[in-house]
Every structure is written in C-alpha cells, then in structure tokens.
Amino acid sequence: MKTLTPAAQALHDEFKNEGRGCACHLGGAPCSHCTHPGNPHALEADDSAWINTNRVSPAHLRKVMEAVNEMVRFGIDFVPMPVYNDQDRKELADESARRLELLSEAAESRDAGGPQT
Ligand SMILES: [Zn+2]
Known part of the structure; x- marks a missing residue:
C-alpha cells in the first residue's frame, strides 16, 4: 500500500475540498481543477509525493x-x-x-x- 507524504496529503485534501470539479468545457483547458498539484493523476505521476516503504539496499x-x-x-x-x-x-x-x-x-x-x- 502506498502512503502520501504529509505535504502531498495536504495538497490532496486541498484538491478534495475545492469541490468545483473540472471546468475544461468552459474553455481554457486544462482548467485549474485538472492542473491542481493535489489531483490524484498528478500525485500518481510524482514519486516525491509518496513515502517509499521498500527496504533499501x-x-x-x-x-x-x-x-x-x-x-x-x-x-x-x-x-x-x-x-x-x-x-x-x-x-x-x-x-x-x-x-x-x-x-x-x-x-x-x-x-x-x-x-x-
Ligand atoms: Zn478540467
């Protein structure tokens, strides 16, 4: 199981609380919802957002x-x-x-x- 770092978790909470949803259809895509750093897609692609729980060599x-x-x-x-x-x-x-x-x-x-x- 992967765990977000506290900083990334805070970004993700901010994203969830924003609650406006995607506004790309209003033009100006990608919208601030889709480009928010706490967006799950952004976090998934960012190794530094996750705590590495593997044993190191x-x-x-x-x-x-x-x-x-x-x-x-x-x-x-x-x-x-x-x-x-x-x-x-x-x-x-x-x-x-x-x-x-x-x-x-x-x-x-x-x-x-x-x-x-
Ligand atoms: Zn959008």
Whole structure:
C-alpha cells in the first residue's frame, strides 16, 4: 500500500475540498481543477509525493553509515531521521550539508580565537 507524504496529503485534501470539479468545457483547458498539484493523476505521476516503504539496499545503508561514522568521529550531535523518498533525501542531505558547513565555520572561528564577546 502506498502512503502520501504529509505535504502531498495536504495538497490532496486541498484538491478534495475545492469541490468545483473540472471546468475544461468552459474553455481554457486544462482548467485549474485538472492542473491542481493535489489531483490524484498528478500525485500518481510524482514519486516525491509518496513515502517509499521498500527496504533499501545494504550497499546504500553502508554509505549512510559512513556519514554517520564521520559525525561520531568529529563528536557532532545528530538525529537519525527516516526519509520519505529520493526528493526528500536530497532536501535533507542539502540541509545536513548546510549545517555541517555552519558548524565547520563556527569551529574555525573558535580555533582562531572566535568573535570577541
Ligand atoms: Zn478540467
């Protein structure tokens, strides 16, 4: 069974509550009903709308563990967090990289004497 991500579910609820139905016959097709991102057809075609419940490969998990071991080695606090799908992983990985960059800058600043407070 497939499950929508919370964000996609919210879009789908919005679509259902809109309740106007298709207005393509009034001209200007495709109408806002048919092009709504919460439309079931749009969601079906969008992998990033669904939570992937398949087990991931041991090879992939080994790569993930390398990143975990790096953070442990540097004494960085972190939370292990499930990812919904490829798009979600990319966004979380970008956020993680952003935070590591920030931490790295803060550590450099500390080692250089830090801001005078
Ligand atoms: Zn329509």
